[in-house]
Amino acid sequence: MARFPQTSQQGMQALLGKCRVLWPLSRCQQLFAVSFNIANREKVSYFSFMTSSSTALPVDSKGTEAFPTKKRSEIQYEGETAWDEESKKISEGKLHFYSSGAPKKRLVSHVLSRHKFVEVQPPEKPLQAEEWSRLRENFRSPEIFEDVMFNSMVRCNSPIDVAKSLLTYVAKTDGDIRYNLLVKYLALCVQQGKTAEICDVYDIMKIRFKILESGAYNLLIRGLSNSDQWRMALTLLEEVRKVMTPSRTNYESCIKAASRHQEMNLACELYHEMLAKDLVPTLDVLQAFFDFSRGMKDAELQKELFGILLYLRENQIYPHRTFMRSIKLWFESIPGENWRGHLTTIKDRGQCPVCDHQLEDSDLTEEEYNNLRERIITDVIHGSDTFRKTSPQEFEAFQTFVENRLPFDIVIDGLNVSHIKPRKMQCENLFHAVDCLAKENVRLLVLGRKHMLINSSNWNQEIMKEMQNKADFFFAENISEDDAFLLYATLRSGKHCKFVTRDFLRDHKACLSDSVTRHLFRKWQRGHQIVFSPSVEGKHINFLPAFNYDCVVQTTGDTWHIPYKDTFEERYSYRVPRKWLCLQQK
Amino acid sequence: PSEKLDLDEWKKVMKSGLQVEVSETISERKELSTLAAARETVEMWRLAGRSVPENISEEQLKAFVECPSKSSKKKYLKYLHLKELYKKNDKRKMDEKRERRLETQEKASKTDETRKNSFTCLWASAMDKTHNWRAAQSMVFGQPLVFDMSFENYMSPREVANTVRQIVLSEGCNRKSVDPFHVHFCNFKDNSQYHREFIKHYREAWDKLLITVTDQCYTNVFPKDKIIYLTADSPNVMKAFDHDKVYIIGSMVDRSIKTGVSLAQAKRLGLETASLPLEKYLLWNTGAKNLTLDQMMHILLTLKDTGDWKKALEFVPKRKYCGFVGR
Numbered sequence: 001m002a003r004f005p006q007t008s009q010q011g012m013q014a015l016l017g018k019c020r021v022l023w024p025l026s027r028c029q030q031l032f033a034v035s036f037n038i039a040n041r042e043k044v045s046y047f048s049f050m051t052s053s054s055t056a057l058p059v060d061s062k063g064t065e066a067f068p069t070k071k072r073s074e075i076q077y078e079g080e081t082a083w084d085e086e087s088k089k090i091s092e093g094k095l096h097f098y099s100s101g102a103p104k105k106r107l108v109s110h111v112l113s114r115h116k117f118v119e120v121q122p123p124e125k126p127l128q129a130e131e132w133s134r135l136r137e138n139f140r141s142p143e144i145f146e147d148v149m150f151n152s153m154v155r156c157n158s159p160i161d162v163a164k165s166l167l168t169y170v171a172k173t174d175g176d177i178r179y180n181l182l183v184k185y186l187a188l189c190v191q192q193g194k195t196a197e198i199c200d201v202y203d204i205m206k207i208r209f210k211i212l213e214s215g216a217y218n219l220l221i222r223g224l225s226n227s228d229q230w231r232m233a234l235t236l237l238e239e240v241r242k243v244m245t246p247s248r249t250n251y252e253s254c255i256k257a258a259s260r261h262q263e264m265n266l267a268c269e270l271y272h273e274m275l276a277k278d279l280v281p282t283l284d285v286l287q288a289f290f291d292f293s294r295g296m297k298d299a300e301l302q303k304e305l306f307g308i309l310l311y312l313r314e315n316q317i318y319p320h321r322t323f324m325r326s327i328k329l330w331f332e333s334i335p336g337e338n339w340r341g342h343l344t345t346i347k348d349r350g351q352c353p354v355c356d357h358q359l360e361d362s363d364l365t366e367e368e369y370n371n372l373r374e375r376i377i378t379d380v381i382h383g384s385d386t387f388r389k390t391s392p393q394e395f396e397a398f399q400t401f402v403e404n405r406l407p408f409d410i411v412i413d414g415l416n417v418s419h420i421k422p423r424k425m426q427c428e429n430l431f432h433a434v435d436c437l438a439k440e441n442v443r444l445l446v447l448g449r450k451h452m453l454i455n456s457s458n459w460n461q462e463i464m465k466e467m468q469n470k471a472d473f474f475f476a477e478n479i480s481e482d483d484a485f486l487l488y489a490t491l492r493s494g495k496h497c498k499f500v501t502r503d504f505l506r507d508h509k510a511c512l513s514d515s516v517t518r519h520l521f522r523k524w525q526r527g528h529q530i531v532f533s534p535s536v537e538g539k540h541i542n543f544l545p546a547f548n549y550d551c552v553v554q555t556t557g558d559t560w561h562i563p564y565k566d567t568f569e570e571r572y573s574y575r576v577p578r579k580w581l582c583l584q585q586k
Numbered sequence: 587p588s589e590k591l592d593l594d595e596w597k598k599v600m601k602s603g604l605q606v607e608v609s610e611t612i613s614e615r616k617e618l619s620t621l622a623a624a625r626e627t628v629e630m631w632r633l634a635g636r637s638v639p640e641n642i643s644e645e646q647l648k649a650f651v652e653c654p655s656k657s658s659k660k661k662y663l664k665y666l667h668l669k670e671l672y673k674k675n676d677k678r679k680m681d682e683k684r685e686r687r688l689e690t691q692e693k694a695s696k697t698d699e700t701r702k703n704s705f706t707c708l709w710a711s712a713m714d715k716t717h718n719w720r721a722a723q724s725m726v727f728g729q730p731l732v733f734d735m736s737f738e739n740y741m742s743p744r745e746v747a748n749t750v751r752q753i754v755l756s757e758g759c760n761r762k763s764v765d766p767f768h769v770h771f772c773n774f775k776d777n778s779q780y781h782r783e784f785i786k787h788y789r790e791a792w793d794k795l796l797i798t799v800t801d802q803c804y805t806n807v808f809p810k811d812k813i814i815y816l817t818a819d820s821p822n823v824m825k826a827f828d829h830d831k832v833y834i835i836g837s838m839v840d841r842s843i844k845t846g847v848s849l850a851q852a853k854r855l856g857l858e859t860a861s862l863p864l865e866k867y868l869l870w871n872t873g874a875k876n877l878t879l880d881q882m883m884h885i886l887l888t889l890k891d892t893g894d895w896k897k898a899l900e901f902v903p904k905r906k907y908c909g910f911v912g913r
Contacts, residue, residue: 164593167596168594168595179634180635210626211630213627243627386850387846387854388849
């Protein structure tokens with residue numbers, strides 16, 4: 001973060017303009033006042049609370065370390081994040097993180113909206129009613145004074161007494177306090193962990209309103225679950241369940257609270273309830289289970305935790321580094337079982353260097369394989385209308401073509417391969433690729449489009465002829481999708497068949513209608529896709545062979561192998577981790 | 587200022603004075619029906635300051651309950667909220683306008699001078715007559731333009747409503763043009779969603795529209811070799827407007843992009859396709875290349891009258907391009 005030595009308003013404005021950080025001045029000064037004093041980490045958490053959406057995680061520039069998630073979720077109240085105008089204004093602090101890459105448009109719109117941005121500095125001590133009313137009078141738009149004031153109190157983490165004095169002022173003048181002010185006050189209490197106040201506010205809300213909305217419930221549950229009143233959070237969860245489906249963060253708070261107090265049965269119960277409601281548990285929750293079961297000897301609990309690991313396996317989720325560490329520590333702490341964990345990297349062969357165990361391959365079972373093939377035909381190729389990707393005649397022609405020449409060993413996406421080296425002629429690229437692969441006496445199928453058969457600067461017909469001696473070719477219509485054919489031909493040829501393309505095939509995966517099949521597809525893709533890249537000198541092409549092993553959590557009973565991500569941020573779906581945790585029982 | 591502050595006084599205020607209400611609310615607290623509970627939730631969200639409509643009808647509430655997910659619920663409420671705001675604003679503006687008009691009338695009545703004019707003031711209806719005359723002419727002599735109404739199944743109810751709105755706008759600008767198209771609605775099923783929406787818009791005027799509506803496919807109405815299907819997915823780029831061809835526009839709004847739906851239709855029927863030469867004439871900036879139906883109508887009308895691509899492509903929304911090529 002850049003620090004600005006100047007505080008004169010104009011200088012600051014000029015700097016702000018340059019650096020594309022668009023805060024109103026008062027706010028800036030106040031932030032700088034804060035940020036000069038606190039340590040780096042704290043600052044980050046301070047900001048992240050403002051953005052309060054988990055996707056806008058600030059990037060920890062130093063850290064290869066997984067980002068501790070507790071920091072980021074210090075406070076989030078749903079009611080404020082996605083909805084009202086004010087919160088959008090709050091989250092303008094977020095702009096900071098876009099700095100250099102921020103698109104111009106966004107900036108323009110923020111400049112325009114800047115005049116609407118109203119900001120006040122909350123006082124440091126409780127004020128008398130008269131003082132509040134004077135402040136209110138002087139404020140630019142008195143009708144929203146209380147809201148703005150409360151927002152900035154939450155942001156600056158003002159002393160709770162100040163907030164109370166404002167509430168007292170409001171109560172005296174209006175004889176009532178609006179619901180959203182109560183919620184904002186509640187947010188402040190939760191932020192500072194004032195349990196007694198939280199209970200009081202809850203009592204008041206209870207008297208005043210028939211039901212509460214999710215924002216208030218979220219705050220209450222979060223606030224109470226972190227205190228010694230955590231059982232009350234459970235009753236609140238019960239109450240939420242009557243009116244709506246609790247959010248996954250609600251469950252998260254309760255499960256964490258229960259496991260923190262060693263009520264593992266209760267935690268498991270809540271966890272299963274959550275799964276039954278189709279909520280996806282956060283990695284935090286799963287990690288909490290491992291953290292708080294350390295050193296316990298309980299067969300039931302152990303089964304639960306193995307269940308969680310299998311959940312990771314089924315959903316192809318990779319734990320991050322800190323989570324992995326919790327898993328390792330838990331295994332090693334099981335009394336009398338003598339687990340040992342090692343961190344390792346597994347190479348292409350798929351053999352664990354620590355225990356010499358060969359990892360599972362990514363072959364599907366016969367049933368899964370047939371299922372996947374059927375679904376590719378119905379969902380990807382036909383979809384809602386066969387004409388969108390091909391035509392029935394063409395697909396039929398392709399099917400007979402494939403049936404007559406089965407089985408292939410490698411299916412090549414001709415057009416994709418022909419683009420690897422942009423300086424070369426496209427057909428030369430393809431020729432190279434075919435040449436490389438053809439040496440090993442394998443049956444090749446190259447898929448292309450009809451325009452490749454017309455002599456042009458990119459497609460030399462002599463080379464094309466020569467290639468057709470080495471491989472089978474199928475040319476689709478120019479407006480057809482050849483990727484769908486690629487998938488079909490590979491799947492039809494059998495389990496040994498691989499395919500070559502640089503495409504990640506994400507759009508085809510997205511056509512599959514349920515997550516089970518999508519997972520199957522990913523698994524199959526990992527084991528059968530050959531990716532290539534031009535070598536640096538440009539002479540030949542490097543092929544990255546398909547994985548021999550499957551990159552998922554796996555076990556043989558006395559060993560566990562768990563792939564993990566090095567950092568917290570989301571890995572691209574096509575990239576799989578190379579780092580593993582190897583656990584074995586001695 | 588030496589007076590001691592009682593910081594918890596607000597609690598007393600909140601708790602006292604409400605004792606009466608308390609007993610009421612407790613007795614009231616029964617099992618709520620789903621709709622009532624939903625209404626309650628919406629009300630609480632409104633109190634929490636979210637974008638939620640102030641008034642919500644029974645029908646809307648039902649639609650709200652039926653929304654499959656939390657985010658779709660929020661979206662729907664936000665949509666209602668905005669709709670409410672627009673309505674309110676419009677009403678406010680209308681009222682202001684009326685007041686102003688009354689004022690000016692008062693002034694006018696004071697001065698009270700009779701204007702001399704050779705025409706009686708019958709603009710609106712006279713214009714209507716001319717437009718209708720031209721539209722009637724086009725129904726006999728005009729070049730056909732087809733709206734393909736076969737995409738209902740690809741659209742959500744809201745998308746159908748948007749589509750119909752766009753067609754209504756296009757029909758309007760067609761009627762007002764110097765040389766209108768003879769508009770055809772093909773593949774039009776009675777009692778379809780399209781039909782119901784059209785009736786909502788046109789009411790009684792629906793039966794008096796000077797257009798041809800048929801449940802037949804355009805391939806039965808026109809010779810196949812004369813038809814050109816306009817779709818952004820087409821690999822062929824339109825070079826010039828052909829006055830002898832029948833152009834077809836797919837009546838579809840796809841908020842979530844559905845590629846190749848109308849191209850598939852043309853492929854199935856073996857029709858020639860074309861797309862507008864947007865790349866050739868415009869420096870494209872952002873946004874999808876598919877245009878709204880009324881924009882298409884404006885472009886085609888301009889092309890028909892002038893054959894000038896630059897003039898025609900002025901109707902592409904300004905945000906989508908940075909400028910014209912070579913200007």
